[in-house]
Amino acid sequence: ELRRAGKFDAAGGMAYLVEVSSAIPTSARFQYMLKTVVDAALLRRVLRVCDEAVERCCEDGAVAEVEALTCQLARDVQQVADFAIRQQGVQSMADSARAAREEVIEVAEGRVDKSRCLRWPLEQLESKFLPIDVRQEDWFNLVAAPASGGKSSLMRWLASAWLREGKRGLVFLLETSKKRWLQALAASVAGINLRFLEDAPKLHPDRWARFLVALEEVEAWCGKQLFIYDDVFNLQDIERITEKHNRELLDEKLRAGVPDEQRACLSGLDFVVGDYLQIVETPERKFLKKSDQLDYICPRLKKLHRLKNIPGFWGSQITRTAQTEKRRPMLFDLSDSSGLEKAADRVLFLHM
Numbered sequence: 001e002l003r004r005a006g007k008f009d010a011a012g013g014m015a016y017l018v019e020v021s022s023a024i025p026t027s028a029r030f031q032y033m034l035k036t037v038v039d040a041a042l043l044r045r046v047l048r049v050c051d052e053a054v055e056r057c058c059e060d061g062a063v064a065e066v067e068a069l070t071c072q073l074a075r076d077v078q079q080v081a082d083f084a085i086r087q088q089g090v091q092s093m094a095d096s097a098r099a100a101r102e103e104v105i106e107v108a109e110g111r112v113d114k115s116r117c118l119r120w121p122l123e124q125l126e127s128k129f130l131p132i133d134v135r136q137e138d139w140f141n142l143v144a145a146p147a148s149g150g151k152s153s154l155m156r157w158l159a160s161a162w163l164r165e166g167k168r169g170l171v172f173l174l175e176t177s178k179k180r181w182l183q184a185l186a187a188s189v190a191g192i193n194l195r196f197l198e199d200a201p202k203l204h205p206d207r208w209a210r211f212l213v214a215l216e217e218v219e220a221w222c223g224k225q226l227f228i229y230d231d232v233f234n235l236q237d238i239e240r241i242t243e244k245h246n247r248e249l250l251d252e253k254l255r256a257g258v259p260d261e262q263r264a265c266l267s268g269l270d271f272v273v274g275d276y277l278q279i280v281e282t283p284e285r286k287f288l289k290k291s292d293q294l295d296y297i298c299p300r301l302k303k304l305h306r307l308k309n310i311p312g313f314w315g316s317q318i319t320r321t322a323q324t325e326k327r328r329p330m331l332f333d334l335s336d337s338s339g340l341e342k343a344a345d346r347v348l349f350l351h352m
Helices: 011-023 026-056 063-088 093-108 151-164 178-190 205-221 237-258 260-265 289-309 336-343
Strands: 140-145 169-173 226-228 270-276 312-317 344-347
Touching: 026 063, 063 237, 063 344, 093 344, 140 151, 140 289, 151 169, 151 237, 151 270, 169 178, 169 237, 178 226, 178 312, 237 289, 289 336
Parallel strands: 140 312, 140 344, 169 226, 169 270, 270 312
Antiparallel strands: none
16 A cells, blocks of 8 residues: 555655564464563562561561461462462463373373382282372372271381382371381381380391381481371361472472473472371361261362372271171272262272
């Protein structure tokens, strides 16, 4: 139109036309523009959290409520961090489909990253159960047995095997003390029954020597790879402590250097063990039935494990009906089974 009117050169010619067209937003620049908006929103949230924290610290009586203030600040900062992580992991549908296709090919060709797998340490279990791997999305796993049926022993053995592989884990003890659990952990590795600990040096000198070595190994794990709590029963505290340790260990990994393509699926903790599920409390909400309480607890725990990318292993009791009827346990044998059946990704029954 400008050429027909004889005004093309007067308007700036081809050079100005290219300059104008390059300034017009196009779909090709969508990701860049979206990232600019998201980054600005993230900075505004950081500024808001910092301004609110300064205001609360300057209020009268802030010193007397310093613990509550710091807890609130930690929650606010965690929300900002979660927002940032979510935005960093945003993918288009095409990217998601491409990643799914690449993973299928990777698994089929045997190029799966085994560093994140949690293997069963017992050969007889290895033959019946696949390796625990977050690729299979086994987030909420139950180890189910009758009272004194061996679930605690199995989970101790699993934890020791994973810790020896360099994994990092968090343990919630709901029915035994930290000291006793650590002793039992070393004893299970050495093959010593703690009931006969006093006679072990005389009766089994070789096992006693292995037991002392195992105790030193367990001591080296504590605080570096293994974090244990024996005084936490509240669901909210379990969630808070898990997020805290996962965040600290994740920051440590990021500081050490991680490729960008691995950051979206990275976690700080490799596993969480809880012994056992029916003892978890919910003081913020009251329930008339234990089954109703588990209907509330189980989905929240599964959500925690899935969002934080941490496989969880929780002990659970089963009734003795199967033992009385001389049959294999079924899902409905789980005590207060409704919530457990719906939420569990995998149930491992221990039975005679």
